[in-house]
Amino acid sequence: MTAQIASSRVQRSSDMLAAPSLDSILALTAPGMECVNAVILTHMQSDIPLIPALAGHLISGGGKRMRPMLTVAGAELVGYAGEHQYKLAAAVEFIHTATLLHDDVVDGSDLRRGKAAANIIYGNPATVLVGDFLFSRAFQLMVGAQNLRVLDILATASAVIAEGEVDQLTAQRKVETTEAHYLDIIAAKTAALFAAACRVAAVVADRPAQEEQALDDYGRYLGVAFQLVDDAIDYDSEAAEMGKGKGDDFRDGKMTLPVILAYAAGDEEERQFWRDAIAGFLNSDEDLERAVTIIARHGTVAATRQRAEEYAQKAIAALSIFPPSPIRVAMEEAALFAVARRY
Template sequence: MTAEIVPMPRSRPTLDPMMALTAQGMNAVNAVILDRMQSEIPLIPSLAGHLIAGGGKRLRPMLTLAGAELVGYNGTRHHKLAAAVEFIHTATLLHDDVVDGSELRRGKAAANIIFGNPATVLVGDFLFSRAFELMTEDGSLRVLKILSSASAIIAEGEVSQLTAQRQIETSEERYLNIIQAKTAALFAAASRIAAVVAECDERQEQALDEYGRNLGVAFQLVDDAIDYDSEASEMGKARGDDFREGKMTLPVILAYARGDEPERAFWRDAIAGRKAGDGDLSRATALINKHGALAATRERARHFAERAIDAISIFPDSGARQAMAEAAQFAVSRGY
């Protein structure tokens, strides 16, 4: 009798291939970050280091390094530019935590809780300045335009999100426009500049831009799902932060659209800030689960991840392309 062959379960995607691909380059990037966050004012490296050393995935600078590997770039210009990308991202996180009044960031007390809001904002400004120093040192006006434009778009996205806060009628289209700006713009720029320093053609530049942009949307969609789906110890921020802040993320938009009138009345009160207790969060989570809003959000994320993978299909198959494809799959399957 022939034994039945049981297929091995497919392991969940991870960032390990991307991290292995970019490990050597990230050592150089981290050296630049460490050097450029220094200042004669001790508070600056202390506060910046609190967040920079806080265990983030460093996905955005990894995109610059991975893109360079994908297109066969052998120089070193991208190391400083990847550091600039990380400084832009870190600066926006510092400012976001002040705006949102966040208490946790990556499982630790947020910088604004430890150092106060004024210092946190000003050190964010310092990191933006360091980023622009690194860009100008590179000397490419095209790179400068891509990254400076992304910085402006991120700020617009954050303002747009602020004006949509506690607005129950926020549409899915507006929500997607917000995350395209506040998250995906930097993913796209980080990926695209690898093609610019390698002097690739416009088609390859655009492919890397589309990879980063779609990956960024997928990443943010999952972030917004996780707020109603994970414990703080896993996700590195307090569960339900988006709910308490009245943010109209896709799980809420879908649950509201699919709910009956009593459910919609609850959502109107909750998003307006009239229902923000732990019991209200539990009911919100139950309604989101009832209407399949988390599954639908992750399914939309999967769609954008597939678009990211398709975008880099113009490049020859390689370890770099496979690592970047798995990073897109990881963005959808992750729980943190």
């Protein structure tokens, strides 16, 4: 990178509070992400044509590729000179894609990223099996990085994700779910993979434990912030429509922070509404509208975003052990973006 670009990035960071974006991190990781995308395309192939067709439906469906981007950014942050980060980033994306495919089956989703979900087009059986295929491919890719600790970290993250998903399933339709339980769930189902995606960059680069931990912290806090904002947007009267069906959490009876806070702050009439709605007895468009109205009255979308902002600040603080650099600034801005986004 030229000094000119570097200085323009640092310059930019001074006004990033105004409108944080992913532009910097996207630009700095673009060459690496080209390599990652090539690995993804090569390794989703199979002699069984349904596999690349179904996997491609989701993989080329325009996700943000946040997680693999974090692996590439992390490798740049620690000054890694090798090439293993591309395989690892692709593995991280495959694990994520596998969980999305299985989530769509689990939730009976109709939409994913604004398109028909894979299970709707290809059916549940193929969707489950192609998830399994991608999950296996992820481990094949990791073996390529020739590092057992990386395998341990990502295998453990995968187990924790599954635990978080089952935990969420158990908590579904239970209005008494506590904030602490909810935070446990999102730490497992979302933040664990963000943390692992970041940490493995330091591991392949053979960096000291302190740097590994700092990257893990950054990813974990960012993951929590990211999920909190996802959950806020689902009830945000001002947010644009998301890719997934708006109000899905409400109809699925998932207890997310905006609802947990609204239930805690509500009067008895509102609490009865939440009990009936989360139990699944109130799930019409009008019921969703009422939920959004109650949540707006108590300001719990804003409170959830505020909580996310605190996690984003912790993520940023975790990076302070690294010397200032354009990629560090871009990663800081990415944390702010995760919170500021409206979609």
